Amino acid sequence: MEIEFAPLQLLPMLVFGVLYWLRNRSLTSTPTWRKWCFYAGLVLMALTLSSPLAVLSEELFWAHMLEHLLIADLGALLIVLGLTGPVLAPLLRAVPWLRVFGHPVVALVAWTVNFYVWHLPALYQGAVSNDAVHALQHMLFVSFGIAMWMALLGPLPKPAWFGNGWKIGYILAIRMIGSVLANALLWSSAVLYPQYARGQAEHGISAANDQSAAGAIMMVEGSIVTILLFGWLFLKAARESEERQELQELAAARGVEMPADRIARAVSAGRGDALRERILSTAGLD
Structure with missing residues (x-):
């Protein structure tokens, strides 16, 4: 069975994997499960790009679509789950404008534009016939995929209004944007590629069946990821509600004045433990 070897695409993964490992050597705060997620994302991408699927993706559109979903949707998602603020700190100091992708509107618009531009027939087919263009396509798909998930799941600061309700809307927007192309592929009788x-x-x-298969793969993968994300949001909302209540009761019991909105912001940002320590230290000073 023939396999693909794409050094232009595999080398960046090796570099980022080494940098991630070196960064975590000086940190003790990165949870093990996050490290596993990051490395799993890299492995998924590397295996996808060097597997028989990569060879088949040059022959069939549905295989190319599956390849993109594995690296730019699932792989990017795992990468983001592996990131923390301390891990990203050196990169953000060197390239501070990357923080803009913590804003959901910026991330969603950038991802959408990149997604549809690369699916224009001329560019998409150019990537199939040219290795350098193909590598650029995959790099941008993964980069903007990371940005898209970063605004939802990453450690970058997010707008105060971006609560769980807006996160549900964000997930639905992602899937609706993808579903437009998926339905076009699923039902179109025209040969697009x-x-x-x-x-x-x-x-x-x-060609029609190939395109329909690609659209169906997009729909199924998107539905599964959306269901899993909704489950995550439900559990997150329940955990945050419980944590807010615990912090409010702790502050009241220790006689520390702590506004409810401040507690909510801290919990939403994942800084509930830091606020708990602050309440205890403040109470100790009284």
């Missing part, structure tokens, strides 16, 4: 004609003929599949 004739570059695959030779591969489709060799594998005995029509």
Whole structure:
């Protein structure tokens, strides 16, 4: 079984993996599960780009779509789950403008533009026929995929209004944007990417069926990820509600004046433990 070797795409992963490992050597705060997520994301991308699927992606559109979903959606998601504020600190000091992608509107718009521009027939087929363009396509898909998930799950500061309700809307917006293309592929009778004609003929599949399969894969993958994210949001909301109540009761019991909105902001930002320590230290000074 033939496999692909794409050094232009695999080398950046190796570099980022080494940098992540070196950074965590000087940190003790990164949870083990986050490290596993980060490395799992890199491994998923590397295996996808060097597997028979990578070879098949040059012959069939549905395989190329599956490849992109694995690296730019699932792989990017795992990468973001592996990141923390301390891990990102050196990068953000060197490139401070990256913080803008913590804003959900910026991240969503950038991801959407990149997503649709690269699915224009001329660019998409150009990536299939040119290794350098293909590497650039994958790099941008992964980069903007990371930015898109970063605004939802990452450690960068987020707007105060971006609570759980808006996060549900953000997830739905992502899936609706993807569903427009998925439905176009699923039901269109026009051949959007004739570059695959030779591969489709060799594998005995029509262009229409190839495109429909790609659209169906997008719909199924998107539905599964959306259900999992909704489950995560539900559990997160329940945990945050319980943590807010505990902090309010602790502050009241220790005689520390602590506004409810401040507690809510701290919990939402994942800094509930730091606020708890502050309440206890403040109470100790009284």
